[in-house]
Amino acid sequence: MHSKDQISHEDYQRTADWLLSQTQHRPKVAIICGSGLGMLADALQCQDSFKYSDIPGFPQSTVQGHAGRLVFGELRGKTCVCMQGRFHMYEGHSLCKVTFPLRVFKLLGVDTLIVTNAAGSLADSYNCGDIMIIRDHINFPGFAGLNPLIGPNDEKFGPRFPPMSGVYDKDLRKLAFDICKSMGVSQYVQEGVYCMVGGPNFETIAEARLLHKLGVDAVGMSTAPEVVVASHCGMRVFGLSLITNKVVKSYQDFEKVNHEAVLEVSKMRSETLQKLVTELVSRMDINNNTA
Ligand SMILES: O=P(O)(O)O[C@H]1O[C@H](CO)[C@@H](O)[C@H]1O
Numbered sequence: 001m002h003s004k005d006q007i008s009h010e011d012y013q014r015t016a017d018w019l020l021s022q023t024q025h026r027p028k029v030a031i032i033c034g035s036g037l038g039m040l041a042d043a044l045q046c047q048d049s050f051k052y053s054d055i056p057g058f059p060q061s062t063v064q065g066h067a068g069r070l071v072f073g074e075l076r077g078k079t080c081v082c083m084q085g086r087f088h089m090y091e092g093h094s095l096c097k098v099t100f101p102l103r104v105f106k107l108l109g110v111d112t113l114i115v116t117n118a119a120g121s122l123a124d125s126y127n128c129g130d131i132m133i134i135r136d137h138i139n140f141p142g143f144a145g146l147n148p149l150i151g152p153n154d155e156k157f158g159p160r161f162p163p164m165s166g167v168y169d170k171d172l173r174k175l176a177f178d179i180c181k182s183m184g185v186s187q188y189v190q191e192g193v194y195c196m197v198g199g200p201n202f203e204t205i206a207e208a209r210l211l212h213k214l215g216v217d218a219v220g221m222s223t224a225p226e227v228v229v230a231s232h233c234g235m236r237v238f239g240l241s242l243i244t245n246k247v248v249k250s251y252q253d254f255e256k257v258n259h260e261a262v263l264e265v266s267k268m269r270s271e272t273l274q275k276l277v278t279e280l281v282s283r284m285d286i287n288n289n290t291a
C-alpha cells in the first residue's frame with residue numbers, strides 16, 4: 001500500500017472510542033459475515049447496531065448481500081460484534097481499509113475472530129452447500145505485494161514479520177467438527193485450503209485448473225487480508241467457507257457462476273451456519289479460556 005493509504009493508530013483508536021461511547025457491549029469475539037451470510041448476526045441478543053455510514057472512519061459496503069451494519073450483542077452470554085457486510089479489494093478499497101475493522105476490534109478488546117465467506121470449490125469431492133472449515137489459506141494477492149501489513153509496521157499491533165503457520169486455530173477447528181457431529185451435519189462438512197484471488201471476475205477454466213493443481217480446495221475474493229491482520233495483532237482465528245458453487249474446470253462444462261446463485265446457496269445453509277457459529281461461540285472457553 002502507498003503511504004497515503006496508511007491509517008494511524010489514532011485513527012483506529014478514534015473509531016474504537018466512538019463505538020465504546022455508543023454501546024455498553026464489550027465484545028471478545030468478532031464475526032465477519034460472508035456474502036449472503038448476514039443472518040449470522042440475527043442470533044445476537046440485546047442488539048446495538050450501527051450503519052457503517054454512521055461510524056467515523058468506517059469504509060462503506062457496496063456489494064449486494066453485504067448489508068453494511070455493525071451489530072453488537074450476546075450469543076449465549078458471550079459478547080460479540082458482527083460485521084454484516086465486509087469490504088473487498090475489488091470494490092476499490094485499499095487493503096488497509098479492507099482490514100480497518102479488525103484493528104478497531106482489537107482495540108475494543110476482541111481476542112477471537114470468526115470469519116466466514118462464500119466460495120467456489122475446486123476439490124472434486126466437495127458439493128454445493130458443503131461447509132468447509134478452513135485449515136489454511138493461500139493469499140494470492142499477497143504473493144504480488146498486495147498485503148495489508150505493507151508499509152511502516154505499528155509495533156503496538158504486532159511484529160514486523162509475523163508467522164502465519166497454524167493461523168487457523170487447531171482447537172477451534174476440532175471443536176467445530178465435534179459440534180457438526182452432534183448437529184448431525186458431518187456428511188456435508190469438509191476441512192480444506194481457501195485461496196483468495198483479487199476478483200471481481202470469477203475464474204477462467206485455466207485459472208481453475210491451476211488452483212486445483214496447487215492444492216486449493218475453495219476459492220473466493222476475501223478473508224486472507226482480514227486473517228493476516230487479525231493474526232498479526234494476536235487474535236485467535238477460526239474460518240468457515242460455504243461452498244456456493246463448483247468452479248468450472250472442464251471445457252465441456254457450460255455452466256456459468258453468478259453472484260445471485262452464490263447468495264441463493266448461502267440462504268439455503270443459513271440456519272445450519274447460524275447454529276454452528278452460536279454453538280462454537282458458546283462452547284469456546286471450554287476448549288480455551290481466553291474467550
Ligand atoms: O468472500 P465473500 O465476501 O463471502 O464473497 C464471495 O462472494 C462474492 C462473489 O459472489 C465475492 O465477494 C466472494 O469473495
Ligand SMILES: Nc1nc2[nH]cnc2c(=O)[nH]1
Nearest residue numbers: 118119120219220221262
Ligand atoms: N473467486 C471466486 N469467488 C467466489 N465466491 C463464491 N464463489 C466463488 C468462485 O467460484 N470464485
